[in-house]
Amino acid sequence: MKRLFSVALGILTAIGGFVDIGDLVTNAVVGSRFGLGLAWVVLVGVVGICVFAQMSGRVAAVSGRATFEIIRERLGPRAGLANLGASFLINLLTLTAEIGGVALALQLATSVDPLLWMPVAAFGVWIAVWRARFRLLENVTGLLGLTLIVFAVALFMLAPDWNALAGQALQRGTPQDEPVATYWFFAVALFGAAMTPYEVFFFSSGAIEERWTEKDLATSRLNVLVGFPLGGLLSIAIAGCAAVVLLPASIDVTSLSQVVLPVADAGGKVALAFAIVGILAATFGAALETTLSSGYTLAQYFGWSWGKFRRPAKAARFHLSMIICLFVAVAILATGVDPIVVTEFSVVFSAVALPLTYLPILIIANDREYMGDRVNGRGMNAIGTVYLVIILIAAIAAIPLLIITGGGA
Amino acid sequence: MSRSRRASARERPHAAVIVVTFAVAASLLTACTNPGAEFDRAVEQGSTAVETARLAVALERDGRTFASTTTTALEDARRELVDAASAVAETDAESPSDAALRADLLDALALGVTAVNEALDAMAGIGTLDAVEPALDEAEEALDALGAPGGTR
Numbered sequence: 001m002k003r004l005f006s007v008a009l010g011i012l013t014a015i016g017g018f019v020d021i022g023d024l025v026t027n028a029v030v031g032s033r034f035g036l037g038l039a040w041v042v043l044v045g046v047v048g049i050c051v052f053a054q055m056s057g058r059v060a061a062v063s064g065r066a067t068f069e070i071i072r073e074r075l076g077p078r079a080g081l082a083n084l085g086a087s088f089l090i091n092l093l094t095l096t097a098e099i100g101g102v103a104l105a106l107q108l109a110t111s112v113d114p115l116l117w118m119p120v121a122a123f124g125v126w127i128a129v130w131r132a133r134f135r136l137l138e139n140v141t142g143l144l145g146l147t148l149i150v151f152a153v154a155l156f157m158l159a160p161d162w163n164a165l166a167g168q169a170l171q172r173g174t175p176q177d178e179p180v181a182t183y184w185f186f187a188v189a190l191f192g193a194a195m196t197p198y199e200v201f202f203f204s205s206g207a208i209e210e211r212w213t214e215k216d217l218a219t220s221r222l223n224v225l226v227g228f229p230l231g232g233l234l235s236i237a238i239a240g241c242a243a244v245v246l247l248p249a250s251i252d253v254t255s256l257s258q259v260v261l262p263v264a265d266a267g268g269k270v271a272l273a274f275a276i277v278g279i280l281a282a283t284f285g286a287a288l289e290t291t292l293s294s295g296y297t298l299a300q301y302f303g304w305s306w307g308k309f310r311r312p313a314k315a316a317r318f319h320l321s322m323i324i325c326l327f328v329a330v331a332i333l334a335t336g337v338d339p340i341v342v343t344e345f346s347v348v349f350s351a352v353a354l355p356l357t358y359l360p361i362l363i364i365a366n367d368r369e370y371m372g373d374r375v376n377g378r379g380m381n382a383i384g385t386v387y388l389v390i391i392l393i394a395a396i397a398a399i400p401l402l403i404i405t406g407g408g409a
Numbered sequence: 410m411s412r413s414r415r416a417s418a419r420e421r422p423h424a425a426v427i428v429v430t431f432a433v434a435a436s437l438l439t440a441c442t443n444p445g446a447e448f449d450r451a452v453e454q455g456s457t458a459v460e461t462a463r464l465a466v467a468l469e470r471d472g473r474t475f476a477s478t479t480t481t482a483l484e485d486a487r488r489e490l491v492d493a494a495s496a497v498a499e500t501d502a503e504s505p506s507d508a509a510l511r512a513d514l515l516d517a518l519a520l521g522v523t524a525v526n527e528a529l530d531a532m533a534g535i536g537t538l539d540a541v542e543p544a545l546d547e548a549e550e551a552l553d554a555l556g557a558p559g560g561t562r
Contacts, residue, residue, distance in 0.1 A: 107477075107481050108475075108477065108478050108481050109475070109477055109478075110477050111476070111477035111478075111480040111481050111484075245464075249460045249463075249464060250456060250457065250460055251457050251460045251461050251464065252453070252457045254454075254457065254485070254489060255482075255485035255489075257461075257465075257478065257481045257482035257485045258461055258482065258485070260478065261461070261464055261465065261468065261474075261482065264468050264473045264474045264478065265464070265468060265473065268472070268473040268474075269472070269473060269474065269475060272473070272474055272475060272478060273475075276478075409450060
């Protein structure tokens, strides 16, 4: 019974933890401009993150070490540094976006300027990382993030023309009023949002925090293979709500306040309250994950003592690096930069950094020295390789598309 | 092949890359500063903001949102309108028709800002939301006229 509860909890937190500010904003932007025309990208992204998160969790459970630690050892300090540089910078950008997201969610509830909420949000993240137990962090934010299901409920309450939505989802090519480059820019952004690098590093380091062994592999696989796809459905529901309410009104999403308007339209104040709580939990949870991932990547590369299972005094550099990252994030936001713009850049640059994150994982998952008999099978390698090709194409195309489309303007 | 010829053969692709890079950069810069493109973008940005304000006000009047959420949506809409107006105001005209369009567009965006400000005032207890709808309609009509084919071109 206890095991069943643990599995259910893992799945629920995976659903709630899948959506972050990048998913929220990008899906709403895409829904308001393309309807469900890019829903296929979410499906591709979800399968990709399932493949690599599962691989990364298996590496951690079998070897008893976090993926990043092994990458440095297996591929050497130079390749490890390239991996660290790309992952860390993207992670920092994502952390900045998430802190901004928490502030914007608090603004929706209070109408107080987000600039005032940003330091409060960062302090809240720091105190949670410093004091709270790992499992508590994961479960509370994941379960509260589940209130985002209100987007799926809202979609049904809006009583859309399902045939029209299905038509958008199955439509080939771009809508007539949108340039082809813009369509592909958002496809890459959506893919980057679904496959954000921090998710795998957090998943792998979390496995060490929770002391996974080979016995936990089935639970881990279930969490990933059920939780993430259901999280992907939430993403599609967010795009769907925007497609039903905002697209016909010619409203292109540029702020978080627009993302929640369809929910209020469908379910009034009660639904809106659920949406705000969900956004707050999702962004706060992702801020915790990105903060921890910053510490994990640095500590694992430089060989520092790390982990929430150690007291802060026993992992001082790990905790200090996270505090510095939070300061940097708040400093970036204090310049007055729009958190939504930071979010849009973070998902695009995530796409650029994807090969440096996922190629090493594929290599290590095939190394018998670390994995023994638990190396990838042929099927997994075939899927992994196909995904690496997709990831490479997305990475190469991201910056030119960003410039050509003026950031999807 | 002599050494100098080999060297120039190696340099030729570099020169081609530089020329192509300059051409792409120049075309991108031209696109960025093209008044027509800038005006089109501003019309779209303004229309989106006005429609957002309309939706937020409608939901508020129906009692379907929190005042804090409506206020935030309206403030965001106002920021978009001000950004659009600022971008238009800073665009250099290339012809007398560009200059006239810029003036019309600034007027239309100002109507949008006024309407959204009226809504924000109403949220703060100054005036009522009933008066906001006609003001938003007027701003939308003005922007639509400029957004129609040939409007900003």
